[in-house]
Amino acid sequence: MVRRNLVLGLLCLTVLAPIVLYTDRLSAASNPSSNDEVLDEVSGLKLTNSVKEPVGVIYFDNSSNSNQIPTDRVDGFASSTTAELPLGKSEEHKSRVLSAAVDERSWPEREAVIKEVTNGVTGNGLGKPESVEEHKEMGSQQTIPNSIPAKEENEFEKQHRQTSPRNNPEKQQTILIKKSSDMTIPDARVRQLKDQLIRAKVYLGIGPIRANPHLVRELRLRIKDTQRVLGDATKDSDLPKNTYEKLKAMELILNKGKQIQDDCAAVVKKLRAMVHSSEEQLRIHKKQELFLTQLAAKTISxxxxxxxxxxxxxxxxxxxxxxxxxxxxxxxxxxxxxxxxxxxxxxxxxxxxxxxxxxxxxxxxxxxxxxxxxxxxxxxxxxxxxxxxxxxxxxxxxxxxxxxxxxxxxxxxxxxxxxxxxxxxxxxxxxxxxxxxxxxxxxxxxxxxxxxxxxxxxxxxxxxxxxxxxxxxxxxxxxxxxxxxxxxxxxxxxxxxxxxxxxxxxxxxxxxxxxxxxxxxxxxxxxxxxxxxxxxxxxxxxxxxxxxxxxxxxxxxxxxxxxxxxxxxxxxxxxxxxxxxxxxxxxxxxxxxxxxxxxxxxxxxxxxxxxxxxxxxxxxxxxxxxxxxxxxxxxxxxxxxxxxxx
CATH class of the missing domain: 3.90.550.10 (Spore Coat Polysaccharide Biosynthesis Protein SpsA; Chain A)
Structure with missing residues (x-):
């Protein structure tokens, strides 16, 4: 009987304890004074998962010679961590700090901040705040007192976002355009057309495609068009204006051929045969060139x-x-x-x-x-x-x-x-x-x-x-x-x-x-x-x-x-x-x-x-x-x- 009462008591305790604790949590959340703490917990949780390092921990010492630990700011918030560091003989405690600008914001503004934090930082998708990277590169040590005015912080953040290429879309776009222009290949389209010609000739020599007379006819037609467009061009500026249309038309036909012929082994075999044939033709042409050059040099006009x-x-x-x-x-x-x-x-x-x-x-x-x-x-x-x-x-x-x-x-x-x-x-x-x-x-x-x-x-x-x-x-x-x-x-x-x-x-x-x-x-x-x-x-x-x-x-x-x-x-x-x-x-x-x-x-x-x-x-x-x-x-x-x- 005593054992049964003990089991029932423990069962009641396990059922009622979560209910009581959850109710207490809701009451605390409804209290406006606790909103800042909830906001801190959410932001701290998100940043901890993405950055993987302690951010924004501030230790205060009651003594006059207090040690200052660097903190990193993210959109006006000072992130927190649970790590404690020894500070000599002074009392040890930790505190989460919100800037004065956050205190003055309304609740909808705070919700927007929470969404920004929880959605991660845009850019490379790593979720690492810009300010963290900047402070890590500079190796600076800063302390953030509670008395920093909101206007000063906003002006600092605005200036930071303007000078950073990642936060300045126009500047970032200019850099990307400059890099792409430096890396432009003058004969990129000429190479693409030549590659298409090789693929088309490979498809013409494969059995399943040869069995489709309509596709063979289209391939031959596109090959002639592409050869006409290429001519003697060595760079893209030598190509005619309708090159892009011809390139797209050829690509459509090649995609049809790819759907019919999906045997990679047959394509590889055909490519090897083409390479061997090209090498043999090159050898013959070199021999003919040598002979004709010698003949032209020794023939009297x-x-x-x-x-x-x-x-x-x-x-x-x-x-x-x-x-x-x-x-x-x-x-x-x-x-x-x-x-x-x-x-x-x-x-x-x-x-x-x-x-x-x-x-x-x-x-x-x-x-x-x-x-x-x-x-x-x-x-x-x-x-x-x-x-x-x-x-x-x-x-x-x-x-x-x-x-x-x-x-x-x-x-x-x-x-x-x-x-x-x-x-x-x-x-x-x-x-x-x-x-x-x-x-x-x-x-x-x-x-x-x-x-x-x-x-x-x-x-x-x-x-x-x-x-x-x-x-x-x-x-x-x-x-x-x-x-x-x-x-x-x-x-x-x-x-x-x-x-x-x-x-x-x-x-x-x-x-x-x-x-x-x-x-x-x-x-x-x-x-x-x-x-x-x-x-x-x-x-x-x-x-x-x-x-x-x-x-x-x-x-x-x-x-x-x-x-x-x-x-x-x-x-x-x-x-x-x-x-x-x-x-x-x-x-x-x-x-x-x-x-x-x-x-x-x-x-x-x-x-x-x-x-x-x-x-x-x-x-x-x-x-x-x-x-x-x-x-x-x-x-x-x-x-x-x-x-x-x-």
């Missing part, structure tokens, strides 16, 4: 073919006395400035001579020694007879006049006339005929002894001590007599070096897998350029450079040491015999490099159109052609009759 014919006809109409050049006594004068120029291109040779004379301080002291083949000999002589370079001397010879240059003396001449070399150039049915690696070297100029005559300068000019060698694809822009004043320091060849960090070094021209090359040369040795070189012929004879050339040519009879051309044997022959000269003497790259600095071109003594894009060809770069064409008289009767235009 109608005008250049007409010019020697017209000149030759005129030359043979002259009597023997009219066919002779003046100033023949200057040909072997060692005190004058002598140039060696070996070419079969009449117009290019004329530009070299004309540009040199136009920029010479004293043209009468210059002598030009031109060597050409028998086919162009009459035309070359006729040009300079009809266009004499002032008081400068001109000598034109044929390579056949050098009787000492024969198979028994020159190993390269013997190799060029061998059947294996002829087969290499003119037979196209063997496996390597169309090889990319061999195409560059299958150039007919390598069969010409004119290309190798530069290794026999002491024999060509037996009575000269120094000569400047010029290629026919250069333009002289300054007086070159300073080259004869260069101290050669016992070297034979003066040239500009062409090596960079990893290119134009010996390992790019010579076969270092061969033991002979690897043993005798440094693969990282710096290369140099032909085109404008000063040669000390006395040192050449003294150091027997021609014999060095013959030695290595005999070793390269099977072309295992280097490919064809004159630069690799030149690097070998003049190894440790070359003096680097100032780069301002000779600027390269105008026949292949569109990025040559115009300031370097203007300041250079000689500019060189090395490469396939010669200035007299249609494939020459227009931005550089003017430097060459200004030395051509297009009003000349022979030039005009052959329809050669700038």
């Amino acid at each position: 109608k005008g250049l073919h007409c010019l020697p014919l017209r000149l030759s006809n005129e030359y043979f109409s002259l009597n023997s006395s009219q066919q002779q050049f003046p100033y023949r006594e200057k040909f072997e004068d060692p005190d004058l400035y002598h140039y060696a120029l070996f070419s079969d291109n009449i117009l290019a040779t004329a530009v070299v001579v004309n540009s040199t004379i136009c920029n010479a301080n004293n043209p009468a002291d210059h002598v030009f020694h031109i060597v050409t083949d028998r086919l162009n000999h009459a035309a070359m002589r006729m040009w300079f007879l009809a266009n004499p370079p002032g008081k400068a001397a001109i000598q034109v010879q044929t390579i056949e006049e050098f009787t000492w240059l024969n198979d028994s003396y020159s190993p390269v001449l013997k190799q060029l006339r061998s059947q294996s070399m002829i087969d290499y150039y003119f037979r196209t049915h063997h496996a390597t005929a169309n090889s990319d690696a061999n195409l560059k070297y299958r150039n007919p100029k390598y069969l010409s002894i004119l290309n190798h005559l530069r290794f026999y300068l002491p024999e060509v000019f037996p009575r000269l001590s120094k000569v400047v060698f010029l290629d026919d694809d250069i333009v002289v822009q300054k007086d070159l007599t300073g080259l004869w004043k260069v101290n050669m320091k016992g070297k034979v060849n003066g040239a500009i070096e062409t090596c960079g960090e990893s290119f134009h070094r010996f390992d790019k021209y010579l076969n270092f897998s061969n033991p002979l090359i690897a043993k005798n040369f440094n693969p990282r040795a710096c290369g140099w350029a032909y085109g404008m070189n000063v040669f000390d012929l006395d040192q050449w004879r003294k150091q027997k450079i021609t014999e060095v050339y013959h030695y290595w040519q005999n070793l390269n009879i099977d072309r295992q040491l280097w490919r064809l051309g004159s630069l690799p044997p030149g690097l070998i022959t003049f190894y440790n015999h070359t003096l680097p000269i100032d780069h301002r003497w000779h600027i390269l790259g105008l026949g292949y490099n569109a990025q040559v600095d115009l300031r370097d071109i203007e300041s250079a003594a000689v500019i060189h159109y090395n490469g396939n894009m010669k200035p007299w060809l249609d494939i020459g770069m227009p931005k550089y052609r003017g430097y060459w064409s200004k030395y051509v008289n297009y009003d000349h009767i022979f030039i005009r009759d052959c329809n050669i235009n700038p």
